[in-house]
Amino acid sequence: MRVIGRPVVRLDALDKVTGAAKYVGDMKFPGVLHAAILRSNCSHGRIKHIDTKDALELPGVHAVVTGEKYQKPTGLYLKDRTLFAVDKVRYYGEPVAGVVAETPELAKEAVRLIRVEYEQLPPVYDPLSALADGAPLLHENLGNYEWAPVFFPKPGTNISNHFKLRKGDVKQGFAESHIIHEETYCVPHIYHSPLETHVAVGYADNGGRLTVWSSCQSPFAVRKFLSTALDIPLSKIRVITGYVGGGFGGKAGATIEGLVAPLALAVPGRHVKLVYTREEDFVGAYVRQGLVARLKTGVGKDGRIRAQQCELYWDAGAYTEYGANIVRAAGYTSAGPYDIPNLWTDSYCVYTNHPSGGPMRGFGMPELHWALELQMDTLADKLGMDPVEFRLLNCLKDGGVTATGEVVYGVGLTECIKTVAERIGWGDKKEGVGKGIAIMCKAPAMPTNASSSACLKFNEDGSVTLMTSAAEIGQGAMTALAQIAAEELSLPIEAISVSCPDTAITPYEWQTVASRITFSAGNAVVLAAQDAKRQIFQNASYILGDHEMELVDGQVRVKGRPDLSVPLESVVMGAFLPDGSAKGGPVFGRGTFTPEGLINLDPETGQSPRPVAFWTFGAQGAEVSADPETGKITVHRLVAAFDVGRVINPVTLEGQVEGGLVQGLGSALFEEMVFGEDGQVLNNSFVDYKIPTSMDVPAIETYFVEVAQQDGPWGARGVGELPMVPTAPAIACALKRATGTLHRKLPLVRHGRD
Amino acid sequence: MKRAIILVVNGTEHSVEVQPSDLLVDVLRDRLRLTGTKKGCGTGECGACTVLLDGKPVNSCLLLAIRCEGRQITTIEGLGTPDSLHVLQKAFIDNGAVQCGFCAPGMLLSAKALLDENPAPSEMDIRQALAGNICRCTGYVKIVKAVSSAARTMSGAEGGGR
Numbered sequence: 001m002r003v004i005g006r007p008v009v010r011l012d013a014l015d016k017v018t019g020a021a022k023y024v025g026d027m028k029f030p031g032v033l034h035a036a037i038l039r040s041n042c043s044h045g046r047i048k049h050i051d052t053k054d055a056l057e058l059p060g061v062h063a064v065v066t067g068e069k070y071q072k073p074t075g076l077y078l079k080d081r082t083l084f085a086v087d088k089v090r091y092y093g094e095p096v097a098g099v100v101a102e103t104p105e106l107a108k109e110a111v112r113l114i115r116v117e118y119e120q121l122p123p124v125y126d127p128l129s130a131l132a133d134g135a136p137l138l139h140e141n142l143g144n145y146e147w148a149p150v151f152f153p154k155p156g157t158n159i160s161n162h163f164k165l166r167k168g169d170v171k172q173g174f175a176e177s178h179i180i181h182e183e184t185y186c187v188p189h190i191y192h193s194p195l196e197t198h199v200a201v202g203y204a205d206n207g208g209r210l211t212v213w214s215s216c217q218s219p220f221a222v223r224k225f226l227s228t229a230l231d232i233p234l235s236k237i238r239v240i241t242g243y244v245g246g247g248f249g250g251k252a253g254a255t256i257e258g259l260v261a262p263l264a265l266a267v268p269g270r271h272v273k274l275v276y277t278r279e280e281d282f283v284g285a286y287v288r289q290g291l292v293a294r295l296k297t298g299v300g301k302d303g304r305i306r307a308q309q310c311e312l313y314w315d316a317g318a319y320t321e322y323g324a325n326i327v328r329a330a331g332y333t334s335a336g337p338y339d340i341p342n343l344w345t346d347s348y349c350v351y352t353n354h355p356s357g358g359p360m361r362g363f364g365m366p367e368l369h370w371a372l373e374l375q376m377d378t379l380a381d382k383l384g385m386d387p388v389e390f391r392l393l394n395c396l397k398d399g400g401v402t403a404t405g406e407v408v409y410g411v412g413l414t415e416c417i418k419t420v421a422e423r424i425g426w427g428d429k430k431e432g433v434g435k436g437i438a439i440m441c442k443a444p445a446m447p448t449n450a451s452s453s454a455c456l457k458f459n460e461d462g463s464v465t466l467m468t469s470a471a472e473i474g475q476g477a478m479t480a481l482a483q484i485a486a487e488e489l490s491l492p493i494e495a496i497s498v499s500c501p502d503t504a505i506t507p508y509e510w511q512t513v514a515s516r517i518t519f520s521a522g523n524a525v526v527l528a529a530q531d532a533k534r535q536i537f538q539n540a541s542y543i544l545g546d547h548e549m550e551l552v553d554g555q556v557r558v559k560g561r562p563d564l565s566v567p568l569e570s571v572v573m574g575a576f577l578p579d580g581s582a583k584g585g586p587v588f589g590r591g592t593f594t595p596e597g598l599i600n601l602d603p604e605t606g607q608s609p610r611p612v613a614f615w616t617f618g619a620q621g622a623e624v625s626a627d628p629e630t631g632k633i634t635v636h637r638l639v640a641a642f643d644v645g646r647v648i649n650p651v652t653l654e655g656q657v658e659g660g661l662v663q664g665l666g667s668a669l670f671e672e673m674v675f676g677e678d679g680q681v682l683n684n685s686f687v688d689y690k691i692p693t694s695m696d697v698p699a700i701e702t703y704f705v706e707v708a709q710q711d712g713p714w715g716a717r718g719v720g721e722l723p724m725v726p727t728a729p730a731i732a733c734a735l736k737r738a739t740g741t742l743h744r745k746l747p748l749v750r751h752g753r754d
Numbered sequence: 755m756k757r758a759i760i761l762v763v764n765g766t767e768h769s770v771e772v773q774p775s776d777l778l779v780d781v782l783r784d785r786l787r788l789t790g791t792k793k794g795c796g797t798g799e800c801g802a803c804t805v806l807l808d809g810k811p812v813n814s815c816l817l818l819a820i821r822c823e824g825r826q827i828t829t830i831e832g833l834g835t836p837d838s839l840h841v842l843q844k845a846f847i848d849n850g851a852v853q854c855g856f857c858a859p860g861m862l863l864s865a866k867a868l869l870d871e872n873p874a875p876s877e878m879d880i881r882q883a884l885a886g887n888i889c890r891c892t893g894y895v896k897i898v899k900a901v902s903s904a905a906r907t908m909s910g911a912e913g914g915g916r
Contacts, residue, residue, distance in 0.1 A: 196854070694894040
């Protein structure tokens with residue numbers, strides 16, 4: 001291996017430590033105008049009147065836009081959203097109008113001059129109340145919306161998706177059970193907290209073409225979203241991304257772009273910039289949905305899980321265009337990493353007057369595994385069985401069957417569990433310290449045709465420009481993809497440069513989400529490299545003759561004849577023959593990857609032999625103590641092991657997993673969005689919404705198992721979201737062993753004292 | 755009511771006209787085009803805008819530019835250059851301490867202020883010195899390691915670092 005598996009220095013590291021790296025907020029645009037957004041100050045209300053006259057008359061104001069002009073609903077999976085509120089507002093902080101002005105201050109002043117009259121409607125703030133008879137209805141027109149056929153909204157209710165899974169015979173399974181445990185678990189809303197808030201710049205020319213520069217994870221999804229809402233063909237919309245200052249799912253789909261685009265269209269010929277304040281960022285994009293999970297699980301005397309029934313009620317907020325799929329993902333993963341023969345699951349996406357739920361690192365899995373893993377730990381206790389043994393007995397292994405009936409192979413979960421147990425010193429007692437373990441699985445939740453593509457453009461000197469539309473959000477995509485290209489082409493990493501996404505130039509990528517880029521875009525890069533090599537060998541054959549060839553260290557060689565070779569750079573622009581004639585042409589490799597053979601889940605039973613591209617498994621252990629006087633919880637150690645298939649870059653992988661563990665730690669201990677009675681977020685700053693600092697981090701150890709993913713690039717599968725998934729339950733299970741009490745509500749710092 | 759002031763940034767004098775209400779972070783980013791300094795919250799909570807003022811780390815989003823007249827301001831652009839990286843910058847690269855990179859400029863400057871004052875910090879010293887700089891990507895593990903390794907390099911090199 002030349003570069004795969006090596007600690008290659010990140011391609012973006014030098015620019016980032018010298019301050020040269022350009023994020024969208026750093027880009028300069030001539031004569032840029034500034035935008036500000038008026039957000040609703042009620043969580044559920046009918047808009048009776050919007051008066052924009054004073055705002056428009058303020059000198060320096062160029063335009064004011066409201067929902068009146070853009071009424072067409074849009075969204076990723078379920079078109080239930082408009083760009084600005086139309087007729088109704090459904091959460092506190094919903095965009096009602098936007099202003100374009102000469103300066104940010106003027107724009108804000110103009111926003112204050114807009115008057116909106118609401119007829120207050122009764123709000124509903126939790127999913128169970130929203131399902132009750134007579135609950136206020138958020139979307140009266142739900143039945144008229146468009147949705148992808150794998151979703152099941154219930155018009156006339158607040159359910160925007162009801163996912164059903166029916167496997168085996170749960171009645172029989174419970175009848176065979178020795179112990180049955182029923183419990184409810186709760187997860188609050190949390191906020192992604194990227195260091196860079198959302199920022200976007202829009203520009204419309206007079207020919208109806210729109211360009212948006214956005215700090216986003218999904219430029220192509222943004223383009224499609226805007227195209228629907230604005231009625232502009234895709235070919236006339238261009239979305240460009242720079243370095244992204246952290247995403248974690250909050251910059252997936254389309255959010256801020258839907259505000260800046262109509263504002264730019266109102267002032268053609270001028271750039272319009274919108275930067276979310278931190279306060280605005282808490283509600284201006286997506287938040288992680290809340291969850292109430294009711295689980296009933298039965299185990300036999302032998303400790304094997306016989307049956308499980310799950311009711312998942314998601315507090316999905318005001319708009320669920322993206323969140324509807326989280327509910328589905330959690331539904332089809334509702335057995336978690338366990339082999340459960342009889343399973344019955346109802347997962348409900350419920351509208352509430354909270355900010356829009358949407359993707360956040362883990363996509364429903366941290367919330368689901370919070371419930372599952374506490375449930376399993378309790379069952380192990382009730383059985384008098386060691387929790388590690390219980391998990392080893394019941395977890396998925398080669399030939400095991402998932403919730404959807406898929407038979408899985410290449411599962412390294414047992415090794416992950418054993419590694420964590422050994423490293424955390426499972427069984428070694430320490431006074432006052434509890435140890436806990438939690439395991440997990442996750443698959444990318446995406447449409448069955450979610451594709452990636454890559455181009456490799458060769459330069460005259462034999463170096464290569466790799467073009468993909470994978471966003472560099474900090475995860476190291478650029479570097480990992482360059483490593484894959486370098487390995488395939490037998491080139492040094494320095495020979496590869498990687499571009500940032502630009503939908504007018506770089507090839508299609510569905511989204512940079514779901515821990516899928518290394519796998520999916522990585523596969524596209526492998527295929528592009530193979531395509532490039534075919535062209536290189538073709539060009540070389542004009543000089544060397546028709547032979548089987550290989551590319552080694554910048555030389556194109558006839559296989560087995562090292563003496564018959566030409567330097568790579570001499571054939572990347574085509575072959576030039578001694579008589580001066582030219583043959584072939586510049587090498588331009590292309591590769592596209594779509595995971596083939598994915599089959600939709602049965603709408604009634606949620607069963608499919610292959611619903612997802614791959615599964616990743618892992619385990620975590622925690623060592624925790626609590627002060628009996630003050631209740632202060634201390635996490636001493638976190639140990640993690642994941643089966644990543646193949647390590648592409650050990651340093652970036654380790655860093656990403658460490659970061660995920662600490663995000664998981666924050667969500668376990670103290671992260672929670674607190675809402676007032678009016679639905680307003682009360683803790684929308686880093687003073688009041690605590691995320692971990694350098695002082696909060698325990699000792700962390702990470703381990704990687706490598707059971708190759710057969711169709712992954714060099715055997716790799718995705719891991720980005722995973723470390724956040726089992727952290728909270730591992731900590732809660734450890735806390736239980738330290739204190740004797742299992743807390744079922746997050747975050748622990750608040751509810752740990754209940 | 756604009757006033758012309760001289761700002762000394764990374765050793766260079768800049769004459770700028772500022773309003774009394776202009777914040778240092780905005781003047782650095784928008785007027786002097788030094789966009790390495792980031793703005794993450796605007797209220798002194800995240801540390802992304804950290805610069806050094808007479809060698810001490812400050813949140814440039816809480817500081818009026820007009821108050822900085824005649825004082826030495828160091829931004830990330832003044833810490834080192836690609837050809838002549840500061841030991842800390844090199845350590846951040848070598849230890850994989852950078853992910854999205856948005857916190858890196860502020861983090862590096864807080865670390866520099868620490869090492870200037872305490873060339874041999876303990877791990878706890880480092881964690882305390884960086885507690886005002888939030889990072890959401892790395893979990894701080896590699897950042898702390900990088901600062902610690904830079905401190906060792908600098909003391910070993912007897913002032914070989916800048």
